[in-house]
Amino acid sequence: MDNFAARLQMNRERLSVKELQLAAFLQAHQQRASSLTISALSTAAGVSTATVSRFAKNLGYVNYAGLRVALGQAPVNGASLFEEIDPGESPLAMADKVFAANINALQATVNSLDATSLATAVDLLLGARFIDLYGLGGSNIVALDGYHKFLRTPLEVRYAADYHMQLMAATRLTKRDVAVLISHTGEDKDALALAQICHDRGAKLIVITGSAHSALAKLANVLLVSVAEETAYRSEALHAMIAQITLVDMLFTLTSVRTGQQGAKVLAAMRDTIGQTRQR
Template sequence: MAQNIIEQLRAQKKQYNSTENKLIDYILQDTVRAREATIRELSNGSGVSTATISRFAKKIGFDSFRDFSMSLASATTTLSPVDFFGEITDNDDTDAIAQKVFAGASNALKATVNHLTASMLDTATHYLVAANRVGFFGIGGSSLVAFNAYHKFLRTPLNVIAHPDYDIQLMQAVKLNNHDAAVVISHSGRNKDTLLIAQKLKENHVKVIAITAFAESPLAKSADLVLLSLAEEINFRSESMSSLIAQITIIDTLFTLVGSQLSTRTQDVVDTMRTTIEETRAH
C-alpha cells in the first residue's frame, strides 16, 4: 500500500480553503505537469504563492515541499474525478447508474487502501490488542459502522463495548481509562456530539483511533491515530455512502489483523459462538 496524493486531494477538496483549492485544481487538471513542476512553476501556474504551497504541503502531512513533490511524482492516476467516482447524468439508464454506483464504491475502497500504510494498521492493531477494553463509537450513519465493528470483534478475545444510544455512548466513554482504546467513527469528523465523546476519551487518556474522511477535521486532530476513508461527493448521493463502505472495510481489516495476531484464542471464541448460535436454529 502506498499513499496516492492525487486520490487524497481529489477526495478531500472541500475541507480546504479557496486558495488551497486553486492549487489542488491546478494539480488535478494536469497531473503530469504537476508531477514535474518546481514550487515556483506550481506557484506561477496556480496563482498561489510559494509560501502557501509550502505551508499546504506541511498541512497535509509532508515534512517539506520536496516530500510533497516526490509523492506527486510517484502518484498514479489516469481517471478524471467524474470517471473515478461515477458522476451520474440525466442520460444514464439503469445499467449505467448501477455500474457507476458500484464503480464509485470500488474506487473509494481503492483510494482508501492506497492511503493506508502497514505502519498505521500495525499501530491500530497494537492499540486494540493491548487494551483492557475497546469501545466503538459513532452517531447516525457512523453508528452502523460502530455496531458492525462491535458485532465482529465479539468474535475475538477482546473485551468490546458499543451502544446505539448516544447518552449511553457518552457514559461508556467516561468510564474508559488509560488502559483502554476507542475507535471513533465520523465521516465529517465535525459532529459536535461525536467530538464530545472524543474529548471525554482524551481527558481519560484513552488511545483513540479515528476513522474519518477528513484529515484536517477536529476529530482527526484530537486522535492518536487517523485512518482515512476516502470518497468524493457526487450528485444524487452523498460521498458518505461510499465512505461508509470504506469505513466498514477498514473495520474488517482491523478485525482480520487482530484475529490473525490472536489466532488460536480467536478461533476458540469463534467455535464457541458457532456452537451456541447453532443451538438457536431449527433442524
C-alpha cells in the same frame, strides 16, 4: 502508487483560497503540471511559488518534487475520484458506476494507510481491558457492525446505540481501555464530546473519520482516514461508510490473526451456538 486525488480529498478543508486555485489547475492539467518547474507551475496557475510549496506540504509531500512524481503517476481521467451518474444511462451502466465509486473509495482509503498506525491500533486493541465502539447517525451502523465482528474474538467489546448510554459508558473508561470512535466529518459536537470524555479518562482513542485535520482527528491516538467524495446522486457520507466498515473489518481481521488459538476457540464456539438456531 501514490494517489494525488485521494490526498487532495483528505486535505481539502485545510487549504487556502490560493491553494484551492492551484488544486483546480492541477486537477485539470495534471500531466502538464508534472513536467513543470515550481516557478513555471506558479506562473501557469497564477499563484506564488510559496503557495505551491505550502500546498505540497499540506498534502503530506516532503517537497514539490514529491508532488510532481505523484502527478505523473495519477491517472489522466478528469478531476474526480468518482464518476457522476447520468440519469439517461441504462440501469446496468449506473450500477457499474456505483460499484466503481465504492471500489475507488476503498482503493483511495487503503492508499492512505500506514504500517505504524495499523500496528499501534492492533497493539492497543489486544492490550485493552474493554473496547468500546461509538458512532452517531450512519456511523452508528459502522460501530454496530464492528461490535458484531469483535464479538467473535476473545476481546471484551461493548456497544450502545443510544447516545446517552454511550456517554455513560465513556465515563466508565480507564487508561486500560480503548475506544473506537467513527465520525465522517470529525466535527460533530456529540462525537467530540465522547472523544473528550475518553481523553479525560485516559482511554486510548482510535478515530475513523473522513477528515484528517478535523477537531476529532486531533484527539486521536491512532487516526484512520476513510476517503470519499460527494456526487450529485450520493452523499460523501454514503461512500465513506463503505470505507469505514472496511477499516473496522481490517482491525477485526488483524487482531483476530494475533489472538491465535484462543481466538479460534471463541470463533468455533460462536459458530456452534449460532448453528443451533438454524432449522435442520
